[in-house]
Amino acid sequence: MKTITVKSLKGSYKICVGRGLLAGAGARLSAMFPAGSRIMIVSQKNLAPYLKTISASLAKKGFKVHAHMLPDGEVAKSGSELFRLCHALLAQGFERKGGIVAVGGGVVSDLAGFAASVYLRGIRYVNVATTLLAQVDSAIGGKTAIDLKDGKNLMGSFWPPALVISDADVLRSLPxxxxxxxxxxxxxxxxxxxxxxxxxxxxxxxxxxxxxxxxxxxxxxxxxxxxxxxxxxxxxxxxxxxxxxxxxxxxxxxxxxxxxxxxxxxxxxxxxxxxxxxxxxxxxxxxxxxxxxxxxxxxxxxxxxxxxxxxxxxxxxxxxxxxxxxxxxxxxxxxxxxxxxxxxxxxxxxxxxxxxxxxxxxxxx
Ligand SMILES: NC(=O)c1ccc[n+]([C@@H]2O[C@H](COP(=O)([O-])OP(=O)(O)OC[C@H]3O[C@@H](n4cnc5c(N)ncnc54)[C@H](O)[C@@H]3O)[C@@H](O)[C@H]2O)c1
Ligand SMILES: [Zn+2]
Structure with missing residues (x-):
C-alpha cells in the first residue's frame, strides 16, 4: 500500500492506494475516531459484498455500525436524498464525533460528503472509492454536491474527507x-x-x-x-x-x-x-x-x-x-x-x- 497526503485548510488527509485494503478499514478508522463512535456506512446495493467486509472490520474495532442505502445513479444526488440521510443520522443518534463512510463512486461520495458537511454543522467522513473515476478524481479534493433541476452540482460545499481508501481489487466488479x-x-x-x-x-x-x-x-x-x-x-x-x-x-x-x-x-x-x-x-x-x-x-x-x-x-x-x-x-x-x-x-x-x-x-x- 502507498499513501499520498492532501493538504487542506480544514485538515490534511491521506489517500491509501493498494489492494485488499477493505478489511483494514476498522483499524485505520480507530486511529481517527473515538472508541465506540457511531459510523454510518452510505452505499448502494451494487456494493453489498464490500459493505459486508467494511462493516465487519469496523464492528470488530468496537464501532457502532449503521448502513444507509442510496438509489443507483445520479438521482441519488438530490435534496430529498440529502434530507433522508440527515434524518437517518438523527434517528440513530449521531453526534458530532460520529462519522460517515461513503462506499461507492462519485454519486455516493458527493451526496454523503455534502450531508457530512451540513449535519450538525459538519461531521467527518471517509471515502472508500469503488469506481476508477472516484479513485482518480471525485473522492479527492473535497468537492461535494447535489443536483438541482436546472443542472448538475449546483449546490454543494468544499468539505474534505478525513481519509480516502482506494482499493484496486474492487474495480474488478466494475461494469x-x-x-x-x-x-x-x-x-x-x-x-x-x-x-x-x-x-x-x-x-x-x-x-x-x-x-x-x-x-x-x-x-x-x-x-x-x-x-x-x-x-x-x-x-x-x-x-x-x-x-x-x-x-x-x-x-x-x-x-x-x-x-x-x-x-x-x-x-x-x-x-x-x-x-x-x-x-x-x-x-x-x-x-x-x-x-x-x-x-x-x-x-x-x-x-x-x-x-x-x-x-x-x-x-x-x-x-x-x-x-x-x-x-x-x-x-x-x-x-x-x-x-x-x-x-x-x-x-x-x-x-x-x-x-x-x-x-x-x-x-x-
Ligand atoms: N466531487 C468531485 O470532485 C467529482 C468529480 C468528478 C465527478 N463527480 C461526480 O461523480 C459522479 C459519477 O461518479 P461515478 O462515475 O463514480 O459513478 P457512480 O457513482 O454512479 O457509479 C457508477 C455505477 O457503478 C456502481 N459501482 C460502483 N462501484 C462499483 C464496483 N466496484 N463494482 C460494481 N459496481 C460498482 C454504482 O453503484 C453505480 O451503479 C457524478 O455525479 C459526478 O458529478 C464528482
Ligand atoms: Zn470529469
Missing part, C-alpha cells in the same frame, strides 16, 4: 463501460501534467482493459498524486490551477447538456471533449497537429468515443449548453488547451465561429 469511461479522466491526467503516465497508458492499455490489478494500482496512484497536488495548491479553485482538471470538460458539458445527459456517460463526453480541445489547440497553432492524433489513438484503444457522429447532436445545441455551463468565466468560455503532452494552457476569448468549426469537424450537425 466494462464504467471502467472505460473512467479511463477518459485517466488519459486527461496524462495530457495535463504527466507525459510518463501518458506513455505508460499507450504501452499498457490492453493490460488495463484486462484489469491487471498491479497496472491499475499504478495508474490510480499516479492520477491520485496529480489530483492531490493540484487541490493541495488550489483547494477552493481560486488560483486558476484547479481549472486545469477541466481539460476537455467545457466541450464535455456542452455535449452532455445537448444530449440531455442521455446516450453517453460523463467519461465518454470527456473523451470527445478532449479530442475537441486538442483539435482546437492544433487549429490555433498552440500544439502540433500530431497531438490530437496521438491522443485519439489512445482513447480509441481505451474503447472510448472520439467524435459525436453517432450521437446526432447539433453544433448550436452544444454551443448553447456550453454557454450555460457554470464554468464559463464572466460570460466568456474558458478552454484548457494542450501545448504538448503534459502541459496545458488556459485560453479565453476564442471566437465562437472557431469553436463551432471544431464541433462540426467532430461530427456535430
Amino acid at each position: 466494462q463501460r464504467e471502467l472505460s469511461a473512467s479511463l477518459g479522466e485517466v488519459v486527461k491526467y496524462g495530457v495535463i501534467s504527466d507525459p510518463a503516465l501518458f506513455r505508460f497508458l499507450e504501452k499498457n492499455n490492453k493490460k488495463i482493459l484486462r484489469r491487471d490489478a498491479a497496472t491499475i494500482e499504478k495508474i490510480v496512484f499516479a492520477c491520485s498524486q496529480i489530483k492531490a497536488a493540484v487541490v493541495s495548491r488550489d483547494e477552493f479553485e481560486t488560483k486558476g490551477e484547479r481549472a486545469i482538471l477541466n481539460y476537455g470538460h467545457t466541450f464535455a458539458h456542452g455535449i452532455e447538456g445537448a444530449s440531455g445527459y442521455k446516450g453517453l456517460v460523463h467519461g465518454e463526453a470527456v473523451a470527445i471533449g478532449m479530442m475537441m480541445a486538442a483539435q482546437l489547440a492544433a487549429d490555433l497553432g498552440i500544439c502540433s497537429p500530431e497531438l490530437p492524433w496521438r491522443q485519439m489513438k489512445l482513447l480509441v484503444a481505451m474503447k472510448l468515443p472520439v467524435s459525436v457522429k453517432k450521437f446526432n447532436l447539433k453544433a448550436d445545441a452544444i454551443l448553447k449548453a456550453m454557454m450555460k455551463d457554470k464554468k464559463k468565466d464572466q460570460g466568456a468560455l474558458r478552454f484548457v488547451l494542450p501545448r504538448r503532452i503534459g502541459k496545458v494552457t488556459l485560453e479565453k476569448n476564442i471566437p465562437l465561429p472557431r469553436v463551432r468549426k471544431i464541433l462540426c469537424l467532430a461530427g456535430a450537425k
